[in-house]
Amino acid sequence: MSETKKRILTGDRTTGKLHLGHYVGSLQNRVRLQHDYDTFILLADVQALTTHFENPGLIHNSIYDVAIDNLSVGLDPEHVTLFLQSQISAIAELTVFYSMLVSVNVLRHNPTIKTEAKQYGYDDLTYGFLGYPVSQSADITFCNADLVPVGEDQLPHMELTRKIVRRFNDMYGETLKEPQAMLSDCPRLAGLDGNSKMGKSLGNAIYLSDAPQVVTEKVRSAITDTNRISVKTPGNPDVCMVSQYHKVFNSEDYDNICSMCRSASIGCVACKKQLSEKLNTMLDPFREKRAYYEAHRDEVRDIIVSGSEKANKVGDETVKKVKDAMSISL
Numbered sequence: 001m002s003e004t005k006k007r008i009l010t011g012d013r014t015t016g017k018l019h020l021g022h023y024v025g026s027l028q029n030r031v032r033l034q035h036d037y038d039t040f041i042l043l044a045d046v047q048a049l050t051t052h053f054e055n056p057g058l059i060h061n062s063i064y065d066v067a068i069d070n071l072s073v074g075l076d077p078e079h080v081t082l083f084l085q086s087q088i089s090a091i092a093e094l095t096v097f098y099s100m101l102v103s104v105n106v107l108r109h110n111p112t113i114k115t116e117a118k119q120y121g122y123d124d125l126t127y128g129f130l131g132y133p134v135s136q137s138a139d140i141t142f143c144n145a146d147l148v149p150v151g152e153d154q155l156p157h158m159e160l161t162r163k164i165v166r167r168f169n170d171m172y173g174e175t176l177k178e179p180q181a182m183l184s185d186c187p188r189l190a191g192l193d194g195n196s197k198m199g200k201s202l203g204n205a206i207y208l209s210d211a212p213q214v215v216t217e218k219v220r221s222a223i224t225d226t227n228r229i230s231v232k233t234p235g236n237p238d239v240c241m242v243s244q245y246h247k248v249f250n251s252e253d254y255d256n257i258c259s260m261c262r263s264a265s266i267g268c269v270a271c272k273k274q275l276s277e278k279l280n281t282m283l284d285p286f287r288e289k290r291a292y293y294e295a296h297r298d299e300v301r302d303i304i305v306s307g308s309e310k311a312n313k314v315g316d317e318t319v320k321k322v323k324d325a326m327s328i329s330l
C-alpha cells in the first residue's frame with residue numbers, strides 16, 4: 001500500500017520542546033496529511049549539534065520531548081516513521097557527497113544562515129553550522145521525499161536541496177527526486193516578545209507542553225500596543241502580538257476583537273483572557289495524549305528504534321544508487 005503513496009519528510013531539531021509556531025507552521029500539516037502520504041518524521045539531533053554541541057544533555061533529553069510533542073498532537077505511530085537522524089548512516093554519507101556540489105559562498109549568502117548566525121552571535125561560523133543546509137538536503141533526499149511541510153525560514157534550504165538534486169542528476173544521471181516545500185497558512189508565527197519568529201532557542205515561545213496556568217501567564221506577558229496606556233485609549237491591533245495570535249488561533253472572533261480594540265470597548269486583560277482560554281481548549285486534547293506517552297517512555301523509545309531501522313533500510317538503497325551513479329562502487 002505505502003509504496004504507492006507519495007512521501008513526506010519533515011522534522012525538528014532536538015534543541016528543546018516544540019511550541020505553537022511548530023504546530024501551525026508544520027505539525028498541523030503533518031497530522032492532516034499522515035494518512036494520505038507515507039510520512040517520515042526526523043528527530044534532528046545531528047543538526048541540533050550545529051548550535052548546541054556544548055550541550056549534549058539537552059539534545060539527548062529533547063529527543064524524547066520532540067518525539068512526544070509530535071505524538072501528542074496526533075501523529076499516529078502506526079502510520080508514521082519517527083526516526084533519529086544520528087542513527088541513519090545514509091544521511092552522513094550523502095552529506096559528504098553533496099558537499100562537493102555546493103560552494104561556500106552560496107552557503108554564506110543563505111538568508112536563514114545569516115539570520116541564525118546573528119541570533120547566536122557567531123562571527124566566525126563553524127564548518128558544521130555553515131554546512132547544515134547541505135546535511136538537510138541529505139535528510140530530505142535519503143528517503144526520496146516528495147513533499148516537505150516546513151515553516152518559511154526553511155525555504156532557502158529547500159531551494160538549495162532542489163539545486164543539489166538537479167546538479168547531481170545533470171552530472172551523474174537521473175538518480176534523486178526533486179522535493180517540493182509545503183508552507184502552511186501560518187508559515188511564520190511571531191514570538192511573545194514581538195520577534196518576527198517564535199523560536200525554541202529564542203525564549204519567546206508558548207510550548208505545546210506548557211500547563212494551562214503557564215499559557216495564561218505567558219499570554220499575559222505578550223507585547224501589546226505600547227501606546228495604549230489605559231482601557232479607555234483606543235488600541236492598534238496591528239502592533240499587538242495578542243491580536244496576531246487571535247488571528248491564527250481564534251480566527252472566527254478576530255475581526256470583532258480588532259474592532260473592539262480600536263473602539264476601546266475591550267481592554268487588554270479581557271482580550272488576553274479570551275486568547276488563553278482559546279489556546280488552552282486547543283491544547284487540552286494534546287495534554288491528554290502527552291500524559292499517556294510520558295507514562296510510557298519505553299514505548300516512545302521502541303517507536304524511534306523501529307522507525308530508525310526502517311529509515312536505514314530506505315537510506316541504504318539510496319546510497320547504493322548514488323554511489324553507482326557516481327561510479328564510486330567496486
Ligand code: ATP
Pocket residue numbers: 011012013014015021022024025026149150151152153154186187188189190197198199200201202
Ligand atoms: P531552533 O531555534 O532551535 O532552530 P526552531 O524553533 O527554529 O528551533 P526547528 O526545529 O528549527 O525549530 O524547526 C522545525 C520546523 O518548525 C521547521 O519547519 C520550522 O520552519 C518550523 N517552525 C519553527 N518555528 C516556527 C514559527 N515560529 N512559525 C512557523 N514555523 C516554525
Ligand code: MG
Pocket residue numbers: 013
Ligand atoms: Mg530552527
